[in-house]
Amino acid sequence: MTHPDFLWRNPEPRPAYDVVIVGGGGHGLATAYYLARNHGITNVAVLEKGWLAGGNMARNTTVIRSNYLWDESAAIYEHSLKLWEGLSDELDYDLQFSQRGVLNLAHNLGDVREGRRRVNANRLNGVDAEWLDADEVKKFCPVINVSERARYPVMGATLQRRGGIAKHDHVAWALARKADAYGVDLIQGCEVTGFEITDGRAVAVRTSKGRIAAGKIALASAGHTSVLAAEAGIRLPLQSHPLQALVSELLEPVLDCVVMSNAVHVYVSQAHKGELVMGAGIDPYNSYGQRGAFHVIEAQMAAALELFPIFSRVRVLRTWAGIVDVSPDASPIVGRTPVEGLYINAGWGTGGFKATPGSGWVYAHTIAHGEPHPLAEPFALDRFTTGALIDEHGAAAVAH
Amino acid sequence: MMLIECPHCGPRDENEFRYGGQAGVSYRPEDTSDEEWAGYVFLRDNPKGWFHERWFHVHGCRTWFSVERHTLTHEIRKAP
Numbered sequence A: 001m002t003h004p005d006f007l008w009r010n011p012e013p014r015p016a017y018d019v020v021i022v023g024g025g026g027h028g029l030a031t032a033y034y035l036a037r038n039h040g041i042t043n044v045a046v047l048e049k050g051w052l053a054g055g056n057m058a059r060n061t062t063v064i065r066s067n068y069l070w071d072e073s074a075a076i077y078e079h080s081l082k083l084w085e086g087l088s089d090e091l092d093y094d095l096q097f098s099q100r101g102v103l104n105l106a107h108n109l110g111d112v113r114e115g116r117r118r119v120n121a122n123r124l125n126g127v128d129a130e131w132l133d134a135d136e137v138k139k140f141c142p143v144i145n146v147s148e149r150a151r152y153p154v155m156g157a158t159l160q161r162r163g164g165i166a167k168h169d170h171v172a173w174a175l176a177r178k179a180d181a182y183g184v185d186l187i188q189g190c191e192v193t194g195f196e197i198t199d200g201r202a203v204a205v206r207t208s209k210g211r212i213a214a215g216k217i218a219l220a221s222a223g224h225t226s227v228l229a230a231e232a233g234i235r236l237p238l239q240s241h242p243l244q245a246l247v248s249e250l251l252e253p254v255l256d257c258v259v260m261s262n263a264v265h266v267y268v269s270q271a272h273k274g275e276l277v278m279g280a281g282i283d284p285y286n287s288y289g290q291r292g293a294f295h296v297i298e299a300q301m302a303a304a305l306e307l308f309p310i311f312s313r314v315r316v317l318r319t320w321a322g323i324v325d326v327s328p329d330a331s332p333i334v335g336r337t338p339v340e341g342l343y344i345n346a347g348w349g350t351g352g353f354k355a356t357p358g359s360g361w362v363y364a365h366t367i368a369h370g371e372p373h374p375l376a377e378p379f380a381l382d383r384f385t386t387g388a389l390i391d392e393h394g395a396a397a398v399a400h
Numbered sequence B: 001m002m003l004i005e006c007p008h009c010g011p012r013d014e015n016e017f018r019y020g021g022q023a024g025v026s027y028r029p030e031d032t033s034d035e036e037w038a039g040y041v042f043l044r045d046n047p048k049g050w051f052h053e054r055w056f057h058v059h060g061c062r063t064w065f066s067v068e069r070h071t072l073t074h075e076i077r078k079a080p
């Protein structure tokens, strides 16, 4: 097979679309793809202020898993994982999806209890999960230091064997190519600056390429969602923070699973190409600067070396940051907004990549029907008023 | 790393401080509606630009204070 010169057209916007998606990252592209594939809606534009998938889609650490604690989260992330399992075939593109197993380490009795509880909760929800003691952790991942004399000894871990990583660029390109083939216009260098709202209904977006009318407008703008929503007069329970990650120089294969530790505050995997990919927690302050402080990287490296003394002489090649939108309960916000015809998909915080297909699937349904997909319903904006929060801080405060 | 000026200790490294989020959020009485209560508990401004915010000099003199910081450039100026 010869590789095509271009995977998608690069069109200028038409004056009007049935659906305008604001944000050409993973979630926006997946939403466009499923709008076309599942609902036959192809008069769609994806507006991206930069280049396709150049925001958080290019900056994440590609960890995929579905071992969340609460039923609502398990359902949506497991739906996503099941989609991942068929996505390379479906998109006819090797996403390098590798189900190499995800370990979440426990370093104290609290972690152990929480981990065992999570394993049980996962199994009740049909999500594969196992509890490993320290010896089993060592067998599964020999390069981890499980010595009792470690500063943060490894007392066990949860393991989701179906979890793993994928190649983020391939995911974006594959979704973009298919969406484009359905006739979706992927429009780059087109920044949305405001909305035209008539009688409480959003009818058009104002952009750097002029006015574009829309039957429905769907935000998929991650860290910049608050700024856009404010243009529509909506205040959201989101705070934007830098989330840093880094890669090492290229190494021979040394780590064949994903290792995460909330207590020590780091997560590590080795990309197909050979670099170690590491991420940690957010920089604490609000920011749109796409950069963070070096002491956060330093703390993350200290944590990594605690777990992997073997990496002590590995050099850091590159660090960067993306802007993540964090919600009060560390769960996403998906659904309608107080403005008719304006939809929101945000708040995925530090863990949006794994949700890419699942998020696109439920968001496309929500947009197409004007009613939330059953898996998205618990993640509605009004849960902060009703109090029906989905508190995933235990699973998601640090990582992912 | 940012250099943050503590009103008591002067300019100090960012990692001596803890972030306190938006400044000027006043406590609400209990006879509020669910919407108002949700707003008080969960809604904070999240601007791209100047932001009036709290910092705590936790590893220093333990003073709470407010600054204005630009959320894109990270430039800090004293709160008016």
Ligand SMILES: [Zn+2]
Residues within 6 Å of the ligand: B006, B007, B008, B009, B010, B057, B060, B061, B062, B063
């Ligand atoms: Zn001080």
